[in-house]
Amino acid sequence: MVTTRTDEISNIICERIEQYNREVKIVNTGTILQVGDDIARIHGLDEVMAGELVEFEEGTIGIALNLESNNVGVVLMGDDLMIQEGSSVKATGKIAQIPVSEAYLGRVINSLAKPIDVRVEISASESRLIESPAPGIISRHSDYEPLQTGLIAIDSMIPIGRGQRELITGDKQTDKIAVATDTILNQQGQNVICVYVAVGQKTSFVAQVVTNFQERGAMEYTIVVAETADSPATLQYLAPYTGAALAEYFMYREQHTLTIYDDLSKQAQAYCQMSLLLRRSPGREAYPGDVFLFVIMLFRKSR
Numbered sequence: 408m409v410t411t412r413t414d415e416i417s418n419i420i421c422e423r424i425e426q427y428n429r430e431v432k433i434v435n436t437g438t439i440l441q442v443g444d445d446i447a448r449i450h451g452l453d454e455v456m457a458g459e460l461v462e463f464e465e466g467t468i469g470i471a472l473n474l475e476s477n478n479v480g481v482v483l484m485g486d487d488l489m490i491q492e493g494s495s496v497k498a499t500g501k502i503a504q505i506p507v508s509e510a511y512l513g514r515v516i517n518s519l520a521k522p523i524d525v526r527v528e529i530s531a532s533e534s535r536l537i538e539s540p541a542p543g544i545i546s547r548h549s550d551y552e553p554l555q556t557g558l559i560a561i562d563s564m565i566p567i568g569r570g571q572r573e574l575i576t577g578d579k580q581t582d583k584i585a586v587a588t589d590t591i592l593n594q595q596g597q598n599v600i601c602v603y604v605a606v607g608q609k610t611s612f613v614a615q616v617v618t619n620f621q622e623r624g625a626m627e628y629t630i631v632v633a634e635t636a637d638s639p640a641t642l643q644y645l646a647p648y649t650g651a652a653l654a655e656y657f658m659y660r661e662q663h664t665l666t667i668y669d670d671l672s673k674q675a676q677a678y679c680q681m682s683l684l685l686r687r688s689p690g691r692e693a694y695p696g697d698v699f700l701f702v703i704m705l706f707r708k709s710r
Contacts, residue, residue: 435498439463440478442490445639446684447481449496455479458538460499465489469496470503470641473685480685482641484519503538505649506531507656512600515617515631518645520653523633524617535656537648554665557593558586569663587667588616592625594665600657601629602666604650606643607673610635643677 437451447469455461455471461481462468467490473480483490505520508531515524522529550568567573575583591601603620605613613633620626630653634646647668654664668674675698682695690696 435500437461437479437496437498439490439492439494439496442487442492444684445483445487445641446681447483447487447490447496449479449481450477452479452496452498455498456502458502460501460503461496462499463490463496464494471498472681473687482644482681482685483639484641484645502536504534504536505652507533507535507653509657511630511653512628513626513630515613515633516649517638518632518634518642518649520649533656535652537645537652539652539655554590554599555593555597556586556590558589561586584616584669587669588619591620591629591665591667592623594628595624597663599628599663599665600654601625602632602650602654602664603629604632604646604666604668606634606646606668606670607636607638607677608633608669610637640677640680643674644681647671647674 435452435454437449437455439447440450441448447463449461452461452471455474457471457474459471460468461471467483467485467487469481469483471479471481481496506529507520508529510529510531511520514522514526514529516529517523520529520531547570550570552569553562554567554569554571556562556567561567575586577583588603591603594601603616605616613631613635617626617631620629620631630650632646632650632653634643650666650668654666658664675694678698679694682698683689683693687695690698
């Protein structure tokens with residue numbers, strides 16, 4: 408009787424040993440040294456990559472931008488009121504990215520690709536880096552097909568090709584944005600996906616633009632990325648990247664895309680504010696030295 412009981416215990420132990428699966432997981436963690444103004448300085452993230460997403464204890468997500476010898480400068484993608492000095496931060500191993508899908512058509516979203524139009528959540532099975540490499544020169548072809556803006560003066564004198572970049576300049580109160588919005592409205596039936604990125608604009612103005620698109624039937628092929636004037640500088644900085652990533656998703660699915668940035672000067676101001684808080688060396692007019700290359704890269708990604 409004792410032998411039978413011993414055999415049962417032995418079999419159970421052997422079975423548990425066979426089912427035991429030891430999984431070793433290495434987590435790159437750090438400690439918050441300083442936090443404030445949507446910027447956190449972290450010690451200990453030795454293996455973090457530039458542009459990598461990091462996660463704080465209370466769930467806030469940040470992006471590692473400054474990789475210094477003794478700490479890492481992280482910009483926060485949420486509120487910093489619940490983040491405390493001394494708490495831990497872990498690296499996710501993922502470069503900053505957003506979900507992408509065709510379900511974003513007709514929606515108004517923020518820089519994190521989350522809907523802000525009080526509708527159902529957007530389902531997406533794919534994701535795309537917000538700062539993916541631009542196509543090489545060899546893989547591109549020359550502009551051979553025009554983009555009809557619907558404005559006779561532009562289409563007749565300075566036609567815009569599909570794949571071309573164009574800067575709309577002018578004095579204040581000259582209604583430059585009307586040229587951009589009219590171009591989006593005139594893409595109806597032209598098989599062009601439009602992305603309108605509003606950076607640092609008034610909430611009432613963005614609502615007016617969205618209402619205009621809805622009344623004219625343009626939201627069926629348009630995505631609106633909005634970060635208004637009351638949004639943190641970090642989110643205003645990300646907005647053009649989010650718009651470009653969404654446009655590239657459709658571009659690589661062999662669809663024509665049109666991206667409108669309104670406007671990049673406010674995004675440059677947000678980038679300047681972030682750079683100063685990260686203690687990067689200021690250049691002309693307190694802008695960082697790479698701000699002009701930064702704007703050129705955004706235009707290059709919009710092709």
